Amino acid sequence: MANVLRHLPELEGMELGYIQGILKNMDDEQASLFAQVYRARRKDNQMILILCLLGFFGFAGLHRFILGQIGLGILYLLTVGLCFIGTIVDLVNYKSLAYEYNIKVAHETLSMMSNGGPLSTPNTQGND
DSSP states (O other), rough: OOHHHOTTTTOHHHHHHHHHHHHTTHHHHHHHHHHHHHHHHOOOOOHHHHHHHGGGOOOOOOOHHTTTOOOHHHHHTTHHHHHHHHHHHHTTTTTHHHHHHHHHHHHHHHHHHHHOTTTOOOOOOOOO
């Protein structure tokens, strides 16, 4: 059983509990590999907050682009954050936006590891 705080000390709140549930059945090597990939792909909620605040200065929707929601990002950009209403709503909900994205990233990382994708341990058999 891997300790989530040893591998990902920057996590907090609901994200910490969720990732702890994922790591509970992994050994330290698997947890370290998961943590390395997850850390590189996850988005910090403070970065989402800063990008959302930029919406009030003419750069609406940057946070949506970062979260992979390209359509909403274009819509926010063209409508000035849906006349600032969408930007205000996202400003209130920035933590949940980051949490939902990070949970999706955790599932993708876990499925890559379990399906023998590029993250799995390489085979030691020769291909001669």
